[in-house]
Amino acid sequence: MITEFGHFALILAFCIALVQAIVPLVGAAKRWPGWMAVAIPAAQAQFLLITLSFAALTYAFVVSDFSLRLVVLNSHTDKPLIYKISGVWGNHEGSMLLWVLIVALFGATVAWFGTALPPSLRARVLAVQAMIGAAFMAFLLWTSNPFLRLAVPPMNGEDLNPLLQDPGLAFHPPFLYLGYVGLSMTFSFALAALIEGRVDAAWGRWVRPYTLAAWVFLTIGIALGSWWAYYELGWGGFWFWDPVENASFMPWLLSVALLHSAIVVEKRESLKSWTILLAILGFGFSLIGTFITRSGLLTSVHAFANDPERGMVLLLILAVFMMAGLILFVVRAGTMQARGVFGLGSRETMLVINNVLLAVAAFIVFVGTLWPLVAEMFFDRKLTVGAPFFDTAFTPFMVVLGIILPVGAMLPWKRGKIGSVMRSLMPAFLLALAVAALIYAMQSGKSALAPVGMFLGTWLVAGALVDLWGRTGRQGWQQRLGRMRRLPRADWGKAVAHAGMGVTMAGIAGLMAWESEDIRVAQVGDRFEVSGYTIWLRAVNEVPGPNYRATRAEVALSRGSESIGTVFPEKRIYPVAGMPTTEAGIDNGFLRDLYVVIGDKQEGGGWAVRTYVKPLANWIWGGAILMALGGFLSLSDRRHRVAAGARKSVAGGVPAE
Structure with missing residues (x-):
């Protein structure tokens, strides 16, 4: 009933x-x-x-x-x-x-x-x-x-x-959908503004909270999915450039661009057409993600369905909404004239560069994701586009974005002097340069990935702190600290989010540059060394679960004479589904993770054991948490609430009709 x-x-x-x-x-x-x-x-x-x-x-x-x-x-x-x-x-x-x-x-x-x-x-x-x-x-x-x-x-x-x-996958889809569908709200605002033929500062203020909320939920959803892939799949990675991972990452990139573009509309009534287009494309890429996960055209461990017929219906929905939005955009483009003018040395210019970098990065991910399908359909060739392509093509845009971000955040609106801002940021720059030099000296001739990543991470975190400090005036440090506590939450939110991006960049660079891996067959009782850590396979037992059977290893971890702890990696079999899963044993730390995976029993009586030492792994998700926290801080600022912003605009004389 x-x-x-x-x-x-x-x-x-x-x-x-x-x-x-x-x-x-x-x-x-x-x-x-x-x-x-x-x-x-x-x-x-x-x-x-x-x-x-x-x-x-x-x-x-x-x-x-x-x-x-x-x-x-x-x-x-x-x-x-x-x-x-x-x-x-x-x-x-x-x-x-x-x-x-x-x-x-x-x-x-x-x-x-x-x-x-x-x-x-x-x-x-x-x-x-x-x-x-x-x-x-x-x-x-x-x-x-x-x-x-x-x-x-x-x-x-x-x-x-x-x-x-798994708990990570239990909460991952709801957060991801809150982000995907949050972009439907910005799409609705965009089409409503196009129908009315009016995009102004008030519209930018109304659309920003929904864009910010969508970005925050997408950040949490993507971070949960990455964390799940790290500890659940047993391969030790945090990002595989899988088609479904990319399907969520593309709207995330566009939502970041839309958020910053909407700021220009609100503050300066510029970039109107571009902001509307981003709102349309952002939701379009959300629909593309829905299509990818359900059509079966691209295989993925994340996919929900393998049904091309239902996928075609979703493709039709995507086509209808995108065509309607783009046709309306073309028809109304002439009515969205920019009012504010700005110089090259201004925050608006930096936000334009920010938008271009993010949009091109999203396009690169889009091409790399769909190119195997295009090659098979039109050229009868089976291709695989993997991490080497994405790392090579995508990373330079993020490096440039990280370099300009602190400068753009501190430049004034309309016109400013980059030299003056750089003088304020010089302590942050020197600190970042010193950290990069120290890392380069310590790593004994390895790649430049770690020094560059640590430079960007330090630059972004220190730049965010300098930005906050610069908003407190020129009084004594005690008065300035008092003013810092009273700064608007939006200012704190921006600084925390930018710092979070720096922490994530540093974590990714450190993990990729310094990770160690050991794969071997070990007998129960064996001890072996991995990057200075002693791994001791103490026991392997069969244990029952609520709806599975598991082979559980007991692995003791130590360094020199110091005992670190014990982890219990498992290999599970679910009888009803007839499917195995891997549960990694992870000893988490602030500066590194020790990551152990137990495999199948070998003919000689030993067990396949994979061990990783993963430096700064938790910085990746810690940075994502900081980015989301920054978004929530900004959302809690009363100036960014829809009703408060709207009342301010109406009181200021914006016509209601």
């Missing part, structure tokens, strides 16, 4: 979305307040109904209702509760229901908090958002219905993909 209720709620939400997509749009065109006002209760009702539908599906997974086909395919009675819940979105149909739930959530936030938006803009934003929701609900109901019943329910289910039975 509950699942039928969830199915009915989804159908009713689809009908309301159709009303929300049409009636407010007509009302805005005709200037009919009553018709425009329909968007608000419709958005709220749509969100409530989809929430009920999602809750009904979650209930079916929790109680193991095997009359539901989706539960049979993705659950099992012995599975822990957390993975029963995460099984709701650990599949194609359930993940798409989560997608439309988040689309409705973002629409509801405009209904709840957008009271100071001009009525016509608010109506059009909610109408476009409803179109997106209606398209995906139609896809869900007609091709991917999560509420399909079985005439004869089995006694038990087939279990969730064992790779997804």
Whole structure:
């Protein structure tokens, strides 16, 4: 009964979305307040109904209702509760229901908090958002219905993909979808502004919180996915340039560009056309990611489905929305005239360079991701584009971006003097140079990757601190410290996010330059050395799990006479799914990780053991946490809230119609 209720709620939400997509749009065109006002209760009702539908599906997974086909395919009675819940979105149909739930959530936030938006803009934003929701609900109901019943329910289910039975993957998809779908909100704002024919400073202020929120959630989602790949897959890497990894990384890059471009629109009313285009392309790349994970055209450990027919439907949705947005952009481009002018030595110029670097980097990732498919379709050649291409083509843009970022953050608007800013940043530059020289001297002739990475990391962190200190005036240091504590949260958020990027860059460079690896066959009781650490394989035992069997090794770690600890790497077999997984044993540290993987038993009685020493590994995710924290700090600044910003603009004389 509950699942039928969830199915009915989804159908009713689809009908309301159709009303929300049409009636407010007509009302805005005709200037009919009553018709425009329909968007608000419709958005709220749509969100409530989809929430009920999602809750009904979650209930079916929790109680193991095997009359539901989706539960049979993705659950099992012995599975822990957390993975029963995460099984709701650990599949194609359930993940798409989560997608439309988040689309409705973002629409509801405009209904709840957008009271100071001009009525016509608010109506059009909610109408476009409803179109997106209606398209995906139609896809869900007609091709991917999560509420399909079985005439004869089995006694038990087939279990969730064992790779997804992990805390990192339990929370990774929701955060990633919050980022993907957050860009749908910026797309809706962009199309609504194009329909109205007006993009101004107030629009830039309204769209920034949604862009920032999308970027923050994408950052968390990507970091969780990278962390999962690091400790779960057993290969020891944090990034493989996998097609699905790239599918989330491309909209992340474009959302960074959009965020900085929207700042220029808000502050200087420049880059209007470019900002609108980025909003359209950002959501377009989110849809491309959805297509890649579900079409089966590109293989990936992350992929949800292998169904080209459903993939083609998603491709059609992508084409419709992108064509509509780009055609409207071309038609309205002439109305988006820039008002602010700026010199070469200005923050605007640096933000333009920032945008160009990020956009080109995203394009490189896009080409590298899809080129194997293009080569096979049009040239009948099977190619693999891997890390060497991406590292070579992508890295220079990030290096240049890291170099200019502290300078751009401190330059004044409109016009400024780069020399004056560089004088302020000279202590940070000298510190970064000293760190790079020290690393180069210590590493005994290895590659330049580590010195460059450490220079950029130090430069970004120290530059962020100099930027904050420079905002405190010219009084004594005690007064300046007091003023620093009272700086707006947006200033702190920017500094923390930029510093987080520096920490991540340093972590990536250190890990890639200094990582050590040892692969051997070891007998129980063997001791061996890896980069100064002693690895002792003390025991290997068979242990039962709640829904798996595991071969668990006990490995003691020491350095000289100092005992470091014990790790327990496992190789698990899930009988229902018939699939093995690897659980690495990791001793985490601030400056390094000791990473041990147990493999298969060998003919001679020993065990395959892989050991890695990974310097600065945790800096990668620590930097991502700092970036996300910086985003949250900026979001908490009252000046960046939609309602506060809108009231300020309306009070300043921005017309409502």
